[in-house]
Amino acid sequence: MRSSEQRRWFVGIDGGGSKTTAAVCGADGQIVALAMGEGSNPLSRPWPEVEETLRALLRDCFQQAGAAAHEVEGLFFGLAGADRPQVQTQIANAFRAEWGERLQIDNDAVAALYSGTWGEPGIVLIAGTGSIAYALTADGSRHRVGGWGYLVGDEGSGYDLGRQAVAAVLRAFDGRGDPTALTGMLVSHYGVEAPDQLIARLYGSPNPRRELAGAAILVDRAAAAGDEVAGRLVRQAAASLVELAEACRAKAGERLPVVLAGGLLASDTMLRRAVLQMARFEAVLPDAPPVTGCLAEALRRAGLSVNAAVRKNLCRYHPEGEANGGELV
Structure with missing residues (x-):
């Protein structure tokens, strides 16, 4: 160029x-x-x-x-x-x-916010590897909800969805949970032969958080294909994300638009559809x-x-x- x-x-x-x-x-x-x-x-x-x-x-x-x-x-x-x-x-x-x-x-949350508001006040709801809601108000004050990392937070994030998916597959393998198409998808994705081999694969990874986040798109695909377990996980994640945005709006004290950002909300995913369906706020798609x-x-x-x-x-x-x-x- x-x-x-x-x-x-x-x-x-x-x-x-x-x-x-x-x-x-x-x-x-x-x-x-x-x-x-x-x-x-x-x-x-x-x-x-x-x-x-x-x-x-x-x-x-x-x-x-x-x-x-x-x-x-x-x-x-x-x-x-x-x-x-x-x-x-x-x-x-x-x-x-x-x-x-x-x-x-x-910070980069402001960058994501401004891609939807072009510099005007608002809230950005990010669902990528992690999750957070971040507000910038008309008087310049800032408020954050979530974003506390994978050990104690990141609800509704790619990491959270991936972790929940692996847990669901292992529960099904144990006979404690419902059968799910996620079993075959995750076994193939991680290059193992059986669900019980996922443990060594994930715990032995140099970055388990990123490994689990990479499986989130599989949950979305399985939900789109009608898998009940995956659909339930997507709805739970969407509810967690909406909760982040609503809590952030309450902190800000203004009816601000909410910009949807992050890898899981930037395109027409099942998760984004669920968030839009549950949302009681004005959602902006950059x-x-x-x-x-x-x-x-x-x-x-x-x-x-x-x-x-x-x-x-x-x-x-x-x-x-x-x-x-x-x-x-």
């Missing part, structure tokens, strides 16, 4: 625990460069590695756009954990000297991935309007496989 003659550039970076996406647009919102790299959560990777990931993505995007650093008027980093003071300090120490006040830092929320906020903070034409341009470039999502730690 090459740039036009316009030389007012804006950069957005959306970074979570598993991947980071960077993009460059002009003042009109037209995206001229996009790059993807490893996760950039400073709480789960050493900071020097995170910094190099961010710098590599910036170099890649600038090269694609034909842009020079001094032509960049605004950057918005939406990174997992970046609402924590120590993380903000790390990012600022690494990038503030060269970017100054052009650099704005926030037309673009979270990195566009970062670009929109970079434009806004530079004093530019994110009007309908700009939004149309921001939504026009939607790379295959780039799902709305986020991870707040």
Whole structure:
């Protein structure tokens, strides 16, 4: 991708625990460069590695756009954990000297929120590997519900669905639960011959949380095919997610729209359908991935309007496989 003659550039970076996406647009919102790299959560990777990931993505995007650093008027980093003071300090120490006040830092939940509200107040409900509801109100106050991690939270998340699915398969194997199509699906997915071999496979994994989250899509597929056990798990997950959003709205004290984000809610899944069916709030389905929320906020903070034409341009470039999502730690 090459740039036009316009030389007012804006950069957005959306970074979570598993991947980071960077993009460059002009003042009109037209995206001229996009790059993807490893996760950039400073709480789960050493900071020097995170910094190099961010710098590599910036170099890649600038090269694609034909842009020079001094032509960049605004950057918005939406990174997992970046609402924590120590993380903000790390990012600022690494990038503030060269970017100054052009650099704005926030967490990746805000990036996902703004991909649906374009900078306006609202709540983002994220169901990816983990789950959380995060509100930003008209007066600038913030509220979070959930997001407490896989040991004590993450209800309705990919991890939770995957764990519940394996538990259901093992219960059926024991004769304590109903038969389910998930048995054959999980045995095949994990490359084992029988359900009792799932234990060694999962406990021996270097990242059981991610392994279990990867099985969530199987639950959704089984539910779509009419499996009763999978359908029950999806409904339970949806109820947990709706509970997160409702509790967050109560904390915010405003009837805010709820943006649905994360790998399990970004597309037309059975889980999203169940959430929409149960919801008593206004649900927003973003037309673009979270990195566009970062670009929109970079434009806004530079004093530019994110009007309908700009939004149309921001939504026009939607790379295959780039799902709305986020991870707040």
